[in-house]
Amino acid sequence: MKRKASSVRLSARLVLEDGSEFIGWSFGKARSQAGEVVFTTGMTGYPQSLTDPSYRGQILVATYPLVGNYGIPLDKQGNMILDEWGIPVHFESNRIQVAGFVVADLCEEPSHFASQTTLSNWMEKNNVPGIYGIDTRSLTERLREHGVMRGKILVEGNREVTFESGDISHPVAEVSPKEVRRYSPLSPLSPLSPRSPGDSPVPRIALLDCGAKANILRVLLNRGVEVIRLPWNHDLSGIEYDGLFLSNGPGDPKACGKTIATIRTALNDTRPIFGICLGNQLMALAAGADTYKLPYGHRGQNQPCIEVGTERCYITSQNHGYAVREDTLPRNWRAWFENANDGTVEGIRSEKGFFRAVQFHPEGCPGPRDTEFLIDQFIQDVRQYMAGGKK
Numbered sequence: 001m002k003r004k005a006s007s008v009r010l011s012a013r014l015v016l017e018d019g020s021e022f023i024g025w026s027f028g029k030a031r032s033q034a035g036e037v038v039f040t041t042g043m044t045g046y047p048q049s050l051t052d053p054s055y056r057g058q059i060l061v062a063t064y065p066l067v068g069n070y071g072i073p074l075d076k077q078g079n080m081i082l083d084e085w086g087i088p089v090h091f092e093s094n095r096i097q098v099a100g101f102v103v104a105d106l107c108e109e110p111s112h113f114a115s116q117t118t119l120s121n122w123m124e125k126n127n128v129p130g131i132y133g134i135d136t137r138s139l140t141e142r143l144r145e146h147g148v149m150r151g152k153i154l155v156e157g158n159r160e161v162t163f164e165s166g167d168i169s170h171p172v173a174e175v176s177p178k179e180v181r182r183y184s185p186l187s188p189l190s191p192l193s194p195r196s197p198g199d200s201p202v203p204r205i206a207l208l209d210c211g212a213k214a215n216i217l218r219v220l221l222n223r224g225v226e227v228i229r230l231p232w233n234h235d236l237s238g239i240e241y242d243g244l245f246l247s248n249g250p251g252d253p254k255a256c257g258k259t260i261a262t263i264r265t266a267l268n269d270t271r272p273i274f275g276i277c278l279g280n281q282l283m284a285l286a287a288g289a290d291t292y293k294l295p296y297g298h299r300g301q302n303q304p305c306i307e308v309g310t311e312r313c314y315i316t317s318q319n320h321g322y323a324v325r326e327d328t329l330p331r332n333w334r335a336w337f338e339n340a341n342d343g344t345v346e347g348i349r350s351e352k353g354f355f356r357a358v359q360f361h362p363e364g365c366p367g368p369r370d371t372e373f374l375i376d377q378f379i380q381d382v383r384q385y386m387a388g389g390k391k
Contacts, residue, residue: 010156012131014059014102017149017163020142024133026155027106028123034152034166035059035099038321039140041300045366046119047072050098050128051091053175053211054277054319056250057168059100059151063140063300067132068107071115072122085188085221090114092213092365096126097175097250099166100153102139106132129153147295148321171250172259172278175211176232183217183227192226202226203382206241208234208259210249210278215365219372220245223379233258236266243272243382246279246357253281253291253322260286267355272385274378275357277320283357284348290328294344297321298359301367304340305347305360313340316360317367323359324348354381 012026016037039061040049046067049060073090075081081089088094101123108118123130131153143149150163168174184190185202193202203225207216210232220227228241232249235258244266246259253260256278263286266273275283281291298318306313314337324345326335336347337358347358356378362371 012129012156013154014131014134014139014151015154016142016151018146022131022134022139024131026129027120027132028101028130029127030155030158031127031129032152032154032158032161033059033100033129034150034161034163036148036166037061037102037143037151038148038297038299039063039136039143040319041302042366043301045301047090048092048366049319050096050101051088051093052213052319053093053097054213054248054250056097056171056175056211057099057166058250059102059153059166060098061102061136061139061143062104063136065104065136066107067103067105068119069110070112071110072117072119073112073114074116076116078116083218085183085217087217088214092215093175096123096128098128100128101130102134102136102153103130103132104134104136106130129155143296148297168251170255172210172232172256175250176209177229178231180231180234181229183221183229185221185224185226201386203243203379203386204228204241205243205245205382206230206236206239207245207247208232208262208279210247210256210259210282212247212249213361213363213365215363216245216247216276219363219375223375225379225382232256235262241271242386243274243378245378246273246275246282248277248279248319248361250278252293253278253285256282267353270353270385272354272378272381273356274375274381276361276363277318277359280348280357280359281322281324283355284324284329287333287348287350288328288330289333289348290325291322292325293322294320298339301364303360305337306340307337308335314371315368316346316362316371317364318360320359354385
């Protein structure tokens, strides 16, 4: 792939906590930055991955060698494209969330009808550094062998940074909304539907947003439900809802004590609950189970998951560094899916209520949406609850 010549090319180094170094060239914003170094095995979808709030503060390594070849989709003025609700159309949040990006080969002459700028220019505008020209296969092997670790991108001519400077004490608090927002499926200006006797009300979903990807909002609104988007530390008192949706998000689930307490209270109710990614871990903790950090996590769009009790395997999109300990699941809770590669828990469910969650991303973006039917099942659970049904 032809690379556009640049008048100034700065050298850069990726230094890991174990002392290993990888030498390459700077792209994006020419500045030094630290963060936890993780890798993704996805072949495409870098605009969505870089804007995924679950990557908040991490330095992302792309194992696929060529990145940037289809550019960045923006409008003619170079701005992010939003839908009528103000939700990003091509990204998963309103900004780049990663601390840095590491690639083997960078394309600076992209070819795609929707592209309005290069990956490097977009990252520079968003103040995010990158490094290219290194052996990402060797780097990934090291991370697989030793586990994810802190690292830093050091750019020629820039000041030194410490490994600790990239630490974020509570990443969920940074990516969660600061106030409640309500979405009507009809239009952004439509009020939420009235709840009068004799009506057939539209299902109302409370979304506990710990860093929800934009496509979670899209798939819910496309199914004709109303969404009440809540900050991570908001309780449910005074919220009129029919089902609770627990979003993805970054970091250690045990840092979200207020969210866990809210979910624990909701589990004493009969209204359906469905969780994705971090939401799976939070539901497990609220139920009384334990979580732990994986050596290098699951990140990419090709993770195989088997539904427990069947031989059905699904290819899923994932982005997480923590998992649920199966042997700590309390009575009446069961593993729902398991990872076909390492046997880790990929979903949990209650045998006594409409309470279910998955570790993967059924809404995709990037990646397959083969399991999006699980969101349909959740909406069906909500409608059954509204009709007075019991599980």
